[in-house]
Amino acid sequence: MNTPTAPEAVTSVATAGARTAEVERNTAETKIKVRVNLDGTGKAQLSTGIGFFDHMLDQIARHGLIDLVIDCQGDLHIDGHHTVEDVGITLGQAVAKAVGDKKGIRRYGHAYVPLDEALSRVVIDFSGRPGLVMDVPFTSGMIGTFDSQLTYEFFQGFVNHAFVTLHIDNLKGVNAHHQCETVFKAFARALRGALELDPRSAGVIPSTKGSL
Numbered sequence: 047m048n049t050p051t052a053p054e055a056v057t058s059v060a061t062a063g064a065r066t067a068e069v070e071r072n073t074a075e076t077k078i079k080v081r082v083n084l085d086g087t088g089k090a091q092l093s094t095g096i097g098f099f100d101h102m103l104d105q106i107a108r109h110g111l112i113d114l115v116i117d118c119q120g121d122l123h124i125d126g127h128h129t130v131e132d133v134g135i136t137l138g139q140a141v142a143k144a145v146g147d148k149k150g151i152r153r154y155g156h157a158y159v160p161l162d163e164a165l166s167r168v169v170i171d172f173s174g175r176p177g178l179v180m181d182v183p184f185t186s187g188m189i190g191t192f193d194s195q196l197t198y199e200f201f202q203g204f205v206n207h208a209f210v211t212l213h214i215d216n217l218k219g220v221n222a223h224h225q226c227e228t229v230f231k232a233f234a235r236a237l238r239g240a241l242e243l244d245p246r247s248a249g250v251i252p253s254t255k256g257s258l
């Protein structure tokens with residue numbers, strides 16, 4: 047968690063028409079710049095100071111077909127907690143900004159992704175309501191210099207600021223690197239499906255309420 051007294055300064059820019067956004071978020075713990083293009087080709091430029099975390103963010107870009115620039119200068123001399131949580135928050139803010147009023151999106155997305163012995167399922171809903179249900183029994187605490195516990199913090203940060211409902215289940219897995227990678231790849235695929243524009247529903251907000 048961020049210390050409650052940490053000052054937070056957020057600036058963000060969304061470009062009309064294009065599903066892109068830029069968010070800069072600065073606190074006493076982290077200084078983060080995120081740029082997203084939801085209709086990208088999967089190009090990523092990532093620098094968080096945690097190698098395995100960069101590897102996971104790369105999965106979001108590649109398998110979500112989202113162009114992603116993430117630069118984080120975090121207080122890694124303490125540990126990776128603030129860096130990982132705050133990147134989740136800032137990415138959530140950027141995705142929310144880029145998706146705008148959600149007209150024409152499919153809204154729901156899901157994916158099963160295997161990697162050798164590991165298998166994960168992720169289901170997402172751009173519901174407008176933050177909610178995370180996650181069941182990932184990691185077999186190891188550390189994956190390189192990445193604490194596997196921070197996976198939850200990343201997704202909680204994302205969910206709270208992208209206003210999505212997210213269910214994450216690791217169904218099988220022995221190797222923690224594989225477990226984590228299947229979670230991020232399935233998240234990317236689910237995200238891509240939910241954010242895709244449905245030609246049968248062009249310009250329509252996919253809710254009987256009329257807003258999401």
Ligand SMILES: [Mn+2]
Binds near residue numbers: 101223227
């Ligand atoms: Mn890998």
